[in-house]
Every structure is written in structure tokens, then in C-alpha cells.
Amino acid sequence: MPTDPAPLELGYSFCPNDTFIFYALQAGRIATPAPIREVLSDVQTLNDWAAAGRLPLTKISYRAYFGVMDRYVALRSGGALGRGVGPLVVARAPIDDLNGRRVASPGRLTTAELLLRLAWPDAIPVQMRFDEVMPAVERGEYGGEPLDAGLIIHESRFTYPQHGLVRVRDMGEWWEGETGLPLPLGAILVRRDLPLELQQAAQQAVRESIAYAWAHPQEAKGYIRQHALEMDDAVMQAHIDLYVNEYSEDVGDTGERAVRELHRRAVAVGALSPSDLPLFVPQ
Structure with a gap:
């Protein structure tokens, strides 16, 4: 008899934009290449774990991603880029x-x-x-x-x-x-050593999870509220509205240019070494 696929651990933060995006994935509302097991933690811890390659799928800052490109590649969906979203x-x-x-x-x-x-x-x-x-x-x-x-x-x-x-x-x-470009803040990464078919299936699943959340905004609220701590509802919704946007669904050509420019400038100031590895999972 065929065995069920092993669960895939997905790391992301407690922030409303992440819990909104990944609600449908962790709740089993959409088809996934394997069962998804959520691992919630703060962004700095997720950055540290990525340096060790701990999780097969993880949220990470773009700055941290540039330091682990030998181990991970970014999904085109699920990240945080945009205009008016900067620190x-x-x-x-x-x-x-x-x-x-x-x-x-x-x-x-x-x-x-x-x-x-x-x-x-x-x-x-x-x-x-x-x-x-x-x-x-x-x-x-x-x-x-x-x-x-x-x-x-x-x-x-x-x-x-x-x-x-x-x-x-x-x-x-x-x-x-x-x-003149949107600002890249956070990316969803998948380990490069996973099969390309699995990387692309994860990318599609994240895209469908966002579409589900947009189509069923009330359904996800309990899950988002559970992890939003003392944040009031207005701030919680403002957070989602700001950080979940067209670039979350797909970075697009403009988003890709923005990520490449941030990487180029980081290399130029000596913050990291150059790399010719592909930045994103292919479509």
C-alpha cells in the first residue's frame, strides 16, 4: 500500500499578514503536495533557523534570504513587497x-x-x-x-x-x-534540495491559500485573532490590508526587479557576496 507523504513544516510569523495568507494551508482548505504543519515563531528566529536549513518552507526577510541563497530559493507567492509598506x-x-x-x-x-x-x-x-x-x-x-x-x-x-x-x-x-520600485520585505522560501515539482506545487498552494483568504475573509479571523496577541481588530485589519497585496499573489516582473536591485545594493555596500543563483522558483 502507498504511504501518505510526510508532513511539510512551514515556518511563519504571528503577524496578521502571515496568518491570513497561510490560514487555508494549515486548515486543510486547499490541496497541498503534502500535509502542512505550521511552525510559528518570530522573524528573527525564522531567520536563524533558515541559516541552519531547519525548515523545508519558511518565511524570512529578504535581507536574510540573500545570505542563505545557496540553501533556499524564494517562492513567487506569499511574500511581503509593496509601496507604502516600509519600516x-x-x-x-x-x-x-x-x-x-x-x-x-x-x-x-x-x-x-x-x-x-x-x-x-x-x-x-x-x-x-x-x-x-x-x-x-x-x-x-x-x-x-x-x-x-x-x-x-x-x-x-x-x-x-x-x-x-x-x-x-x-x-x-x-x-x-x-x-522607483516597490520595497521587498519578506519572502517565502523553499529548500533548493527539494524536487522542482514539489517547489512548484508549494508555490501554487500558497497562491491558492491567498485566493481562499481573500474569498473567505471572515473564516480566517479566528485564527488570525488567536495569534495577534494584544493587537486590536482595527490594527489587525490594517496590517493585512497593507502587507497582503498584488505582490503577495505573485511578485511579477516589477517585484523581481525590486528584489534584484535590493540584492545589488546590498552587495555594493559589502553586506553580502555576489550570487548568480536564481532568486525565484520558476513558474
Whole structure:
């Protein structure tokens, strides 16, 4: 008798855009090449796991992806790219120049920190968990050392005024002004050592999961709410509306150009080594 295929572990974050996108996959609402087993964790942990090749499918920041391209390739669907979606730099008071300033960062391998390096090469990033950034900036210190500003991501985009903070720069606007392209933030990766047929089937399954969520938005709400912690419903929905868009369904030619440009600039500033490997699973 044929045996059932082994479950595929899929890592993604607790953020509403991820739980919205992957609701149908983990709930068995659509056909998948193998049963999907969800593994939820914070983005920094997922970045670290990808460096070790732990999961066959995983969400990761594009900056972190560039460092594990020998092991993983990105799906064309399920990622976070777009316009008006970038991380924000916030502070207690307006600042014109962050060069030489200590800036809270949500992680060394985040796209946010790469953008900081591209915009202000001499800024001094101070890494911490993303949910620690706003409280640290509000205090003006972290670990007993002064802190001038912070990079905020995820739902913090919507709540930073509650901490008495002001926006210094929208890094998405900066990127779009520099390149004319949407900003790549996060990608869904599949291990390169898996068969191409399985990679393409996973890509199609993610695309269908997004289509299901768009067609049945109320059905996914309980699952999204379960993982959204203290986030109120308005912020939760704003998060989904912002980060799940046409580029989530498929990066398209414009999205591909954006990813290639981010990779090129990261190589140019010495953040990573060049690579000729394909960036995406073929259609």
C-alpha cells in the first residue's frame, strides 16, 4: 500500500499578514503536495533557523534570504513587497541625520537594518527584538547606553504615536524615491534540495491559500485573532490590508526587479557576496 507523504513544516510569523495568507494551508482548505504543519515563531528566529536549513518552507526577510541563497530559493507567492509598506525610523524628537547615531534595530538580518545602512552608512544599529524597539526609544536608552532613534516594523507602524514618538523617515518612501520600485520585505522560501515539482506545487498552494483568504475573509479571523496577541481588530485589519497585496499573489516582473536591485545594493555596500543563483522558483 502507498504511504501518505510526510508532513511539510512551514515556518511563519504571528503577524496578521502571515496568518491570513497561510490560514487555508494549515486548515486543510486547499490541496497541498503534502500535509502542512505550521511552525510559528518570530522573524528573527525564522531567520536563524533558515541559516541552519531547519525548515523545508519558511518565511524570512529578504535581507536574510540573500545570505542563505545557496540553501533556499524564494517562492513567487506569499511574500511581503509593496509601496507604502516600509519600516519607519522614529524618535522622541525630529532628527535630520542618523550618521553616528545609535539606532534600535529589529535584527541584523532584517531588511529594515539593510535600508538603514544604505541610507545612513555611519548609523550605529543596536539589535533587539522588534517589540522592544519602541519602549527603548521612548526611554532613550537600551542596556544602559543612550539611544537616539529606532527602526519599527509590523504593527508598530500604526501604534508609535501612542509612545510619544515622531516619524523621522519612512524607509519605504526613501527606497521608492531612490529606485522607483516597490520595497521587498519578506519572502517565502523553499529548500533548493527539494524536487522542482514539489517547489512548484508549494508555490501554487500558497497562491491558492491567498485566493481562499481573500474569498473567505471572515473564516480566517479566528485564527488570525488567536495569534495577534494584544493587537486590536482595527490594527489587525490594517496590517493585512497593507502587507497582503498584488505582490503577495505573485511578485511579477516589477517585484523581481525590486528584489534584484535590493540584492545589488546590498552587495555594493559589502553586506553580502555576489550570487548568480536564481532568486525565484520558476513558474
